[in-house]
Amino acid sequence: MNNMNKVGIIAYGITPFTKEDKKIESVLLKSTKNLFENNPNIDRNDIDAVLVSTNNNSKYLSPILSEMAGIQPKIAHSIESLCNSGTNSIVSAYSYIASGLADMVLVAGAERYDSPGQILEWDNSRGEFKHPIFWASIFAKSYKREYSISDEQLALVSVKNHKQAKENPNAISDKTYTIQDVMNSKKLTEDLRLLDCSRPCTGSASIILVSEEKVKKITDTSVWITGIGQKTTSAGFTKNTSLSSMESTKAAGQSALKMSNKDITNIDVAEIHDAFSVCEPIALESLGFSKLGKGTDMIKELYDTNNFKINPRGGLIGSGHPLGATGIAQTIEITQQLQSNADKRQVDDAKVGLVHNMSAAATSSTVLVLEK
C-alpha cells in the first residue's frame, strides 16, 4: 500500500437502470437516498466530501445533492471524464481520504439516457462519425482480422452478459439471447450489430468510502481498495498505437496489480468495460486474463461452465450504460461479490476483485483492485 492510509467501501445505493425521462437532480438523489435507507447507521454529519460523477451539463450538482440529502460537506464538486467519470471519482475520493483531507466521502454518479457524453465532439479526424460505435467498429475489424475471430465469437459476449444481467434486478435488460439472435439484430455498421452495443440509459449509483480508522467504528464488512492504476494515452482514437489492444488498460492494470501486490491470477471476479462486445475480449487480453487473441476462448469457457467471473451483473451490454454511474455501479458489484452478497450472481469464494473502466476507445483507463 506504499504507506498510504487504507480506504474502505462501507455503503452503497443504486437505482434500476431505465429509459426514464427524469431530471438529473432527481436521478442523482435516488441512489443516495437508497444508500442512506440501507445504512441508517451512517451519520450525514460525518461526510466530509460529496463528489458527483456525471456528463450532464447541469452545474453545481454536488452542493445541490448535498442540500437535498441533508449533507454539509467541506469538499463538493463534479467530476467528468466521459465513461470513466465514476472510477475517476472513486480514485479522487480515495486521494482525499489517503491525504487526510477527508475521513468519509460520498461518491454519487448519475446520467440520463440522452447524455451529451455519448457524442464525441472533439475529434475532427473522424469527420461526421462521432458516435462511439465507429471506433468500436474499427476495433472490431482490426481485432477480427488480426486474430481470425468470427462475428459469432464476438456475439457470445452479448449472449453471456445478457444471461448474467437476467440475475441483476437493476439491469435494463431481462431478456436472454442466442448467438443467432445477436447475428440477426439490426446491423449498425459493417462489423457491429445492435445487440453488440450497450444501451444509453438513465440511472444512478452511490458509494461511501472511509478511512481505516472510521471503518472500524461503523462496520466489519468493509471492502478495501488496495490497488489503483490509471492511464491516459490520448484523446483521439486515431492516436492509439494499436486497434486490437488497449494500451491505457494495460498500463492501468499493471499499476493497480503492482500497488496491491497481486497478479492477475489472484483475481476472482472482475467488472470489464464492455461498451461494445469487442471491448470485452480485448480488455481481458490487455489486462492479462488471457493470451492475445484468446479472449473469446476464455469467454466461451466461462459461458459454457456458467461461471459469472467476468461481468457478473451483466456488463454494460446487459445492465445498461448510464455513463457517470457506470464505474460506481461496477465497484458496487465487486463490493457485493466480496461481501458474498450477490445472490444468484455470486462467484464462489470471491476474495479479490477488479474493476476496469475506460473512455473513448480506451484512450484512458482506470483499474481498481478490491479485497475483502
Next chain:
Amino acid sequence: MNNMNKVGIIAYGITPFTKEDKKIESVLLKSTKNLFENNPNIDRNDIDAVLVSTNNNSKYLSPILSEMAGIQPKIAHSIESLCNSGTNSIVSAYSYIASGLADMVLVAGAERYDSPGQILEWDNSRGEFKHPIFWASIFAKSYKREYSISDEQLALVSVKNHKQAKENPNAISDKTYTIQDVMNSKKLTEDLRLLDCSRPCTGSASIILVSEEKVKKITDTSVWITGIGQKTTSAGFTKNTSLSSMESTKAAGQSALKMSNKDITNIDVAEIHDAFSVCEPIALESLGFSKLGKGTDMIKELYDTNNFKINPRGGLIGSGHPLGATGIAQTIEITQQLQSNADKRQVDDAKVGLVHNMSAAATSSTVLVLEK
C-alpha cells in the same frame, strides 16, 4: 500540516482575460503553453495528473489538453463547482500528491465569456431571477441596512480594484474610475450598478503542484500550500442563515488558518472573491480581517494608503471573471507576491498569503493559505 506531505507550487502560466470568441480547447491550451514556455526545465513525462477546471459543457477536456500539450497522465478529468472550480481543482491536486498517488499535477482552468456557469438554473426559489446579480443585490440591501453602509462606500471597492487592475497586464480592464463614475454607471438593480459587477470573460490559468521531494529537484523558489479549508452550506442562497455574512467562508477560513497554524493577522496579502463589490467587505469580515460592519473602513484605509494587500491583481471586478480560471489566477497572484515577483502590484515583505474563492452567494467557499 497534520503529518501530510508538503505540496509546492513550482510553475504557472496565464493568458490575458478578454472577450475573445475562441474555442474552449484553444483557450485552455494557451495558459498551459505559457507555463511550459516559462518553465522549460519541467519534463512533461513527470506529470502524473491533469485536472481541468471549467464550467464549459465540452467533455473529456483533460485528455484533450493532455494530447495537445504532449502529456500522458495517469489521472485526467474535469472538475466543476461554478466559480469555485479552480480552487476545488487545486485542493484535489493537493490531495492526489499528499496521498502519494501523484508527484506532479497540472491544474488548468479555462472559461469562455458565455459560460453556462453564469446562470443559476437550479434554484426555483428565485423564480426568473437566475443571474447572480440578484443574490448580490439582496446581500447588498441586507448588508447596507444592517451596518448603515452607503452605496458610495461599496463603490470604493470597484474604484480600488480597478486601480489595482491597471498594474495587472492580464486584466480585462485598464481604466480607473472615481466613486462618482461607479455611482453614475448603469443601475442594474436597486442596489447594484454596472461597475459594481465583475465581467464574464474568456481566459485561462495553469499551475503545477508537486510533492516536496520533487520540488527540491526543480526549483528553490517554490511556494507552499500550508492551509486548506472548504465548506458547503447549501446550493440555494435562500438557505443562507445570514445575508450580510458568509457562513461557508467563515468556516473555510477558520479551517485553513488552523491547518497552517496561522491567524488572520499573519496574512500579508490576500485574494478575495469580489464577484460584486458587496462581496469584498463581507468576505473580509467573515474571514476576520476586520470587525463586522467595518470591511468598507478597511478598504478605504488600504485605498488611501495605496496598499495593495487585498486583491492586488484587481480582484474579479478589475481582472475579469472567467469562472473556471479564477481560483487558479488568484493562486498565481499570491504565488507571484510570495516570490516577490509581482512588479508594481508587489506588497512589501509578503511571506504569508491567502486565497478566498466561493460559489453562488457563498453557499460554498474555499480558503487556501500559502507560504514561501
